[in-house]
Each structure stands twice: as C-alpha cells, then as structure tokens.
C-alpha cells in the first residue's frame with residue numbers, strides 16, 4: 001500500500017528530528033478527516049515504539065500572565081544546558097486575534113530561532129477550549145523526535161488544565177502578582193493538580209505584590225495538598241521574573257527534584273501508565289460516538305429523542321437506552 005509506505009517514511013524522518021516531518025505529522029494527527037485519522041493512528045503506532053521519553057511539562061496561566069515570556073526564557077536556559085525543547089502552545093486567545101502563529105512566535109522570537117527548539121502553536125479549538133485529544137499524539141511525535149523536554153502550554157480556561165495535566169509528567173501553574181486576598185479566581189481544582197506554582201513578574205514595582213501573592217498561595221496550597229507523590233515542600237510556590245530571568249534556574253532545579261523523586265518512588269511510571277489507560281478509555285468513547293454519528297438512522301433518532309427529552313416526554317437515560325439498542329441492531 002502506497003500510503004502506508006509514505007507513513008513509514010514520515011515516521012523515520014520524524015525519528016531523525018526532521019522539523020518539516022514533525023510539523024507534517026502534527027498536522028496529520030490534528031486533521032479531522034477519517035482517512036487522515038487512520039493514517040495518524042498508523043503513524044503514532046510506529047512512533048510509540050521509539051522508546052524515547054521526554055520530560056513533559058504542562059504549563060498554564062491566564063492570558064497576559066507571561067506564559068510566552070516565561071517559556072522563551074526557560075527554553076533558552078534549557079538549550080544553554082545542552083537540552084532540546086519542543087513547545088506545543090494551545091492558546092485560543094492568540095487564535096482569536098487572527099494570527100495564532102505570529103501572535104506567539106513573535107513573543108518567543110529568540111527561542112524559535114534556535115535549532116534545538118521547535119514551537120508549534122496549535123489553533124485547534126475543537127475540544128474544551130483548546131486542548132484536543134490530539135495534543136497527546138503531538139506529544140508522542142515530539143517525544144519520538146527526541147526532544148528532551150516537551151512543554152504543553154494552555155490558557156486557563158476550565159477543563160483544559162485537567163486535560164493537559166493528564167498528558168504531562170509535571171504541571172506548572174503561572175500566576176501574576178495580585179493585590180490582596182482574591183486568589184485570582186484560580187480554582188481549587190487547578191491548584192490541586194499544580195506541582196509547581198510560579199508567581200511571575202516578581203520585578204520592579206510588582207515585586208512586593210508578587211511576594212504577597214506567593215505567601216497567599218503557599219498558605220492555600222498547604223491546606224489541601226498532601227500527596228505521596230510530592231517530595232517534602234511541594235507543591236512549591238516560587239517567584240520569577242521572566243523578563244530578567246531571575247528565578248528561572250531555580251524552577252528547573254525544582255522540576256528535576258520532583259521528577260527524580262517520582263522516578264525513584266515509582267510514581268512517575270505509574271502516572272504514565274494510568275495516563276495511557278485513561279486515554280485509551282477516552283478514545284474508546286470517542287470512537288463509539290463517532291461511529292454513532294456516522295450511522296444516519298442513529299443520528300436521525302438522536303434528533304427525535306433529543307426533542308422528547310427536552311419536552312420531558314422521555315428520561316435522558318431511557319432515551320440513551322433506545323439509542324444503544326438501535327446502534328446494536
């Protein structure tokens with residue numbers, strides 16, 4: 001089969017860290033076309049066996065908090081240490097402004113010029129405000145390509161952080177200095193998944209506010225985080241200035257400390273295994289829903305039953321039962 005041959009070639013180019021092949025692979029996994037999906041599955045199968053294991057860092061924060069600025073500094077620091085870095089930026093706000101690629105790339109200008117860096121802004125808004133299932137496959141592509149670190153960036157919109165944390169080894173939450181006690185509307189759930197909380201912009205006039213924010217969060221985090229997979233003193237709340245670069249080195253040390261701790265305790269591997277199973281289950285659900293939508297009679301019946309459910313003529317569960325019966329016929 002010719003297509004299969006092409007996919008094999010694409011896979012081997014990705015394994016050699018060929019940038020154009022990496023981009024092409026990501027475009028393929030992001031495609032919603034059914035034939036592309038089958039090719040993507042084939043590609044990911046070929047790449048999953050590469051055995052490469054990147055450090056996957058999830059990073060989240062509200063627009064304007066300094067994610068792009070932080071990643072640029074952090075990425076350049078990694079490169080200085082001889083490491084390579086891929087950034088998968090899922091930023092709906094940069095899509096809205098019309099220039100998803102330019103919007104973020106200009107901000108990570110220095111980083112994107114480095115041969116050891118790969119930056120891919122992902123404009124897909126298909127799922128939960130930005131993080132698609134397919135991001136996970138993009139990570140696999142970057143991992144197979146041999147990047148030492150893969151950063152998955154997302155904007156703080158509800159459930160996308162949870163999804164990102166389910167794809168990463170470690171989750172970093174970026175905050176801006178705030179005045180006072182509001183905890184910036186950061187939801188408790190997000191703090192529960194954050195491994196390292198970073199208060200950015202700890203410079204100039206903002207420094208005192210940044211320090212207050214740090215102590216507010218340090219107090220809050222202590223209240224509801226006590227997990228075996230955290231080393232003593234984590235989750236930690238740290239101060240950085242992404243403009244001056246102060247504190248960025250320390251974040252990298254903390255990340256390594258958490259990862260080494262988890263590797264030694266077996267939690268790192270366990271987390272990866274659980275994540276794989278989680279994504280398997282979620283792909284099963286996806287496929288079933290897709291298959292249902294591809295059956296015209298089921299689709300038609302869905303519409304009819306939706307109306308009945310809306311009018312309270314039928315309970316949601318018994319409508320679901322009817323649909324499954326029809327699907328199984």
Ligand SMILES: Nc1nc2c(ncn2[C@@H]2O[C@H](COP(=O)(O)OP(=O)(O)O)[C@@H](O)[C@H]2O)c(=O)[nH]1
Pocket residue numbers: 061062063064065066067068069070107200201202203204206240241242243244
């Ligand atoms: N003073 C100060 N400003 C910062 C810092 N980091 C980012 N900024 C500024 O905050 C604004 C938003 O930064 P950006 O990286 O685009 O935020 P993003 O939307 O989270 O990606 C820009 O004007 C940055 O220059 C910092 O550490 N200190």
Ligand SMILES: [Mg+2]
Pocket residue numbers: 067068069091104107
């Ligand atoms: Mg940005």
